[in-house]
Amino acid sequence: MQWMTHVLQQYPELAIFLTIALGFAIGPLKIKTFSLGTVTAVLLVGVLVGQLKIDISPTVKSVFFLMFLFAVGYSVGPQFFRGLKKTGLPQMGFAVLMLLTCLIFPWLCARFMGYNMGQAAGLLAGSQTISAVIGVAGDTINGLPLTAAQKTDYNNAIPVCYAVTYIFGTAGSAWVLASLAPAMLGGLEKVKKACKELEASMGAGDESSQPGMIPADTVVVFRAYTVTADWFGDGKTVQQLEKHLADEHVRLFVERLRQQNKLVDAAPDVVIRKGDKIVLSGRREDLMGERGLIGPEIQDAELLHFPAEALQILVAKKNIAGMKVSALRAQPFMHGIFIRSIKAADIEVPVMPDTVLERGDVLELVGLKKEVDRAAKEIGYADRPTEKTDMTFVGLGIVIGGLIGVLTVRIGGVPISLSTSGGALIIGLVFGWLRSQHPTFGRIPAPALWVMNNVGLNMFIAVVGITAGPGFVDGFKQVGISLFLVGAVATTLPLLAGVLMGKYIFKFHPALILGCTAGARTTTAALGAIQDAVDSKTPALGYTVTYAVGNTLLIIWGVVIVMLMR
Numbered sequence: 001m002q003w004m005t006h007v008l009q010q011y012p013e014l015a016i017f018l019t020i021a022l023g024f025a026i027g028p029l030k031i032k033t034f035s036l037g038t039v040t041a042v043l044l045v046g047v048l049v050g051q052l053k054i055d056i057s058p059t060v061k062s063v064f065f066l067m068f069l070f071a072v073g074y075s076v077g078p079q080f081f082r083g084l085k086k087t088g089l090p091q092m093g094f095a096v097l098m099l100l101t102c103l104i105f106p107w108l109c110a111r112f113m114g115y116n117m118g119q120a121a122g123l124l125a126g127s128q129t130i131s132a133v134i135g136v137a138g139d140t141i142n143g144l145p146l147t148a149a150q151k152t153d154y155n156n157a158i159p160v161c162y163a164v165t166y167i168f169g170t171a172g173s174a175w176v177l178a179s180l181a182p183a184m185l186g187g188l189e190k191v192k193k194a195c196k197e198l199e200a201s202m203g204a205g206d207e208s209s210q211p212g213m214i215p216a217d218t219v220v221v222f223r224a225y226t227v228t229a230d231w232f233g234d235g236k237t238v239q240q241l242e243k244h245l246a247d248e249h250v251r252l253f254v255e256r257l258r259q260q261n262k263l264v265d266a267a268p269d270v271v272i273r274k275g276d277k278i279v280l281s282g283r284r285e286d287l288m289g290e291r292g293l294i295g296p297e298i299q300d301a302e303l304l305h306f307p308a309e310a311l312q313i314l315v316a317k318k319n320i321a322g323m324k325v326s327a328l329r330a331q332p333f334m335h336g337i338f339i340r341s342i343k344a345a346d347i348e349v350p351v352m353p354d355t356v357l358e359r360g361d362v363l364e365l366v367g368l369k370k371e372v373d374r375a376a377k378e379i380g381y382a383d384r385p386t387e388k389t390d391m392t393f394v395g396l397g398i399v400i401g402g403l404i405g406v407l408t409v410r411i412g413g414v415p416i417s418l419s420t421s422g423g424a425l426i427i428g429l430v431f432g433w434l435r436s437q438h439p440t441f442g443r444i445p446a447p448a449l450w451v452m453n454n455v456g457l458n459m460f461i462a463v464v465g466i467t468a469g470p471g472f473v474d475g476f477k478q479v480g481i482s483l484f485l486v487g488a489v490a491t492t493l494p495l496l497a498g499v500l501m502g503k504y505i506f507k508f509h510p511a512l513i514l515g516c517t518a519g520a521r522t523t524t525a526a527l528g529a530i531q532d533a534v535d536s537k538t539p540a541l542g543y544t545v546t547y548a549v550g551n552t553l554l555i556i557w558g559v560v561i562v563m564l565m566r
Contacts, residue, residue: 005052012056012466019046019462020455039131040166042458043159043465050469061463065135066424068456069555070398071449072132073428076548078360078436079345080429083545087322087356091542094506095520095549098498102128102521103557105497106490107564113486115161117141117565118154119479122161124561127490128554129169129523131457132421134158134464136558139419143408144566156468160475165487170525172491177518178529181499185510188533194510195536202354202538220338220366221284222255224303227276228295239268245280245293252282253336255368258303277303281336281367307369310340315361316380316439326353333378336371340364344544346446347524350537360436381439393431393442394452401427425555495521508542515542522550 008015023042028035036044083092106127110120121137124130138155146154182188231244238254245252254266258277264270272278277300280287315321320328325342328334341364342349342357349355357363362383365372376382405423435442444452468475495517502513511534518526519542530539 008049008052009054012054015049015052015054015466016056016060016459016462019049019466020458023458023462036167037170038454038458039461040163040170042461043163046462046465047159047163047469047472050466050472053470054466056463056466058463058467061135061460061467062420064456064459064463065132065421066398066402067452068460069132069135069421069424070394070401070428070431071444071452071456072551072555073425073430074397074432074435074444075449075453076345076551077429077432077434078358079544080548080552081433082358082360083549088545090506090508091512091516091545092549094498094502094508094516095546096553097501097505098494098517098520098546099550099553099557101494101497102554103560105493107561109486109490110561110565113482115479115565116154116157117562118157119161119483120561120565121154121558122158123165123483123487123490124557125158126162126165127169127487128494128521128557129166129173130554130558131162131461132425132555133558133561134162135460136419136421136555137562138464139421140559140562143419144562153471156471157475157479159464159468160472161479161483161487164476164479164483165490168484168488169491170523172488173495173518173521173523174526174529176492176495177499177514177523177526178533180496181514181517181530182510182533184496184499185503185513191510191514192534192536195534195538198509198511198538199350199352199536202350202352220281220340221287222279222281222304222308223287224277224279224298224300225294226296226298227272227274227278229274229293231293232272232274235271235273237268238266238270238272241272241278250282250286252280252286255279255281255336256303256306258300263303279303281308308367309369309372310364310366311372311376312383313363313365313376313379314381314383314436314439315357315359315363316436317378320357320379321359323357324353325351325355325357328357328379329353331378333375337365337367337375340366345547347527347540347544347547348537349540349544355541360433383439386443386445387447388443389445389448390441390443394444397427397431398424401425419559422556422559425552429552511536511538512542515539516546519543519546520550522547522554 008018019042022045024038026036026045027038027041082088103124106124107120110123115123118141121133125133125137137158141151141154182191185191241254242252256266256279257264257270257272277298278294325339329339339351342351342355343362344358344360363379365375373382401423402420403423404427405420431442498517498520499513502508502516508516514530514534515527518530518539527539527543531537
């Protein structure tokens with residue numbers, strides 16, 4: 001043990017990776033439905049490792065924190081600016097008002113309990129489950145005219161208070177929004193009924209039956225048949241057959257033919273005769289009943305050997321933004337194309353006829369490669385898998401954001417700035433939006449974005465935990481169990497306020513109230529609990545815009561609460 005302590009003290013980088021490894025292993029472990037979560041687990045492991053008194057340069061955590069904040073802004077930028085449009089303004093207005101309560105209630109609790117600025121920042125970070133406040137508040141404290149000892153004490157208090165309040169901040173939020181909130185809206189059964197009615201009004205009755213609007217788990221298949229049915233007579237065109245097979249709930253497409261032992265690509269005017277072999281695409285259950293209308297199903301390896309693709313496409317064209325799914329599906333270039341899923345800010349939203357598409361949304365389309373390629377050109381940009389990240393874009397973005405952040409404005413003699421971290425977040429929003437408008441540059445693949453988000457944040461948290469470790473026990477003794485109760489109050493009151501504002505001020509649909517409240521608090525776990533409780537995906541319709549606003553303002557509140565407590 002003594003040897004290990006010496007090694008970790010001499011090579012602190014090993015201590016960081018040990019903390020990351022153990023935190024990622026412990027975080028997902030569940031006791032019934034509860035788990036610490038990766039961030040909290042990394043912090044607590046870091047505190048334990050920090051008892052060995054390991055010195056780590058603060059530059060290390062700053063590098064990873066800037067990377068994390070830029071990635072956060074990049075992810076939500078399109079939805080953030082989308083909220084500025086007329087259709088998103090009510091949700092953005094709701095988010096701003098609710099987020100003010102997310103600042104005011106923790107601040108009032110901290111004032112009432114006599115906490116210092118570090119404890120108040122930790123209370124905000126944990127009760128609102130926004131880990132980035134740890135770094136932003138710390139940067140703000142370091143910029144104040146305080147003694148070195150005061151800065152150290154305040155900075156060490158932040159992770160202590162965060163760890164104590166985060167548990168209820170996560171689990172409690174899911175419970176409040178999935179249990180208390182529906183009761184405030186008339187009861188769970190009433191909310192379930194309202195969600196089903198919203199689904200029906202958006203065409204959800206067709207969602208499970210129309211191939212252009214299939215849920216993510218529906219399987220699209222390609223099957224071959226020999227044409228033997230008398231209906232074909234002297235011949236029918238591909239267009240006539242597709243029209244003949246279609247009804248209100250079914251659309252099937254002819255993809256390929258074998259005529260006189262020659263392979264022929266399908267075109268609307270190609271004539272199909274008895275004895276030909278054809279390939280149809282569609283949902284598996286729709287194709288199962290086609291034998292009597294066409295002929296027996298066959299296995300023809302050569303006929304069925306052609307490139308089909310499932311491709312993610314970034315919505316970037318102006319004429320597509322604002323279009324409903326039903327209108328998109330009716331476009332000529334969508335012939336033979338199936339919509340498997342839609343994501344906004346990496347949150348999956350329901351695929352319904354009345355779901356509105358916006359720039360920055362990602363559609364997953366399924367079909368023949370040539371047809372998917374054609375649709376991609378009309379919709380936006382084909383987001384094909386790649387390992388390359390535009391590091392020029394990332395590097396310049398963080399530098400520009402940092403330069404903006406270090407600019408200082410004095411109000412009443414008090415220096416106020418966004419700090420480099422706040423600047424990185426803001427420029428990330430702008431760059432993420434620019435990417436949605438001009439998708440030919442600024443590519444950050446999803447795996448790389450995951451690394452920037454998760455590794456960036458947890459590396460920062462690991463250093464924070466290790467650095468604060470020696471003073472963590474003393475800090476916990478100071479705040480005691482009372483902080484957990486104060487954190488529960490600071491978590492619950494903003495959520496209840498959000499539900500009441502959504503119901504009485506904005507008069508949102510119950511599904512949107514729940515989704516908007518979860519989004520403003522950036523609590524994805526609560527969104528999942530809500531959707532399970534109401535048995536509907538519709539709350540996600542209110543999540544994305546408010547999530548973007550919440551991710552931005554909650555981080556900025558880390559600066560504001562320090563100034564308020566000062």
